[in-house]
Amino acid sequence: MRKYKISSNLAISENGFLFYPLTGESFTVNQMGVQILNLLKKEEKPEQIISAIIDEYDTDHATAERDLGEFLTQLKNYKLVNEL
């Protein structure tokens, strides 16, 4: 899986509210989304993020990888992350 970098200035609140000051757009994500975004912010690799999801949500590797992939695609579509 490719590595992604979170767009600079994206504001992430603990309760899942995202504000992108460059465009004025806002989004809401669930707690898992917040966790993934915070890990992206720390520049964690996809494998480390998948491990964190498995630890936290009691799921298997394939499911975690698929869910992360879908989430990253959505973030990319909204220009909230860039592919490295």
Place this chain on the structure above:
Amino acid sequence: MKIGITGLNNVDSPGPGVPVIRAIKDKYKSNCTIIGLIYDSLEPGAYMENVAEKSYMIPYPSSGLDSLLIRLKKIHEIEKFDIIIPTLDSELYGFVKLTPKLEEMGIKTFLPTLDQLNFRAKDKLYDFFKNSGIRVPKNILITSPEDFKKFEDEFEYPVVIKGIFYDAYIVKNEDEAISAFNKMRFKWGVPIIVQEFVKGDEYNVAALGDGTGAMVGGVPMKKLTITDKGKAWAGITIADPDLKELAEKIMDKLKWRSGIELEFVKEEKSNEYYLLEVNPRFPAWVYLAVAAGQNLPAALIDLMNGKEVKKFTEYEIGKIFIRYSWDLITDIKKFEEITVKGVLSNG
């Protein structure tokens, strides 16, 4: 300091008068007296509390400059204006022409020149900014429905059909275009503007120019809610250095001297900003700029008074305005006062 201000029509497509007054009063508090100059006896700003201490009826721009000047002289004899701030597009040409007369009367204004007003007009915008590096949707002017056929090679549907002063319709084919043309023609006359449609989110900038090309301040806003008239009913301040740089470039090219609103659309396909319109006055949402840290109307007063005005460099990002309507209840006595005497005291 006595300030005359127009545009107290705080209705569904509000004039900027009330927010401009709110901003000036934030800074000058009791050191200023606001005199509303209204065209209609039911302009809400004349009846609202803490807005205008007094309001006077003035003749519509269509009545001609002479009648406006006579009325302003009459009001000035009573009120002794220091400053007049016109805030509506349709009256600006008249006030610019009256500037020397107002100056003779000791009344200060801070307005663009007639040339500047013309350059930014909807029908001239494209030509003025052509080859300047500022993207403006291409437009052509038409005067009859047959022109849609004549110029069909010059544009692709959908296009935006715009009146020379107000109104705009997005049309998908020639039939819709002709229908929109006819609506506009009866309302605003010809020519009608056919403008390339640029799909994307809308962003506006409220700014103040000092007349030298410098932008004293400017706050960009993304529209969050848009009315059927295309007006922002809610918006949020954003931080996009590209938009700020673009606004500064436009101000420099126009050498704008007054408040201004720049309207942009960020094209979905290219992610580039297109300048849609340049409105020659502060927008009705200008108080958002004040709340975000740039009191542009108060800075305009300072410029008029010859004070040194420092350039605003920062503003708060993520500040939101949400407009609302409110039924103001008043007494028939007030309505009678303004209707019969042409003046209403509301202090």
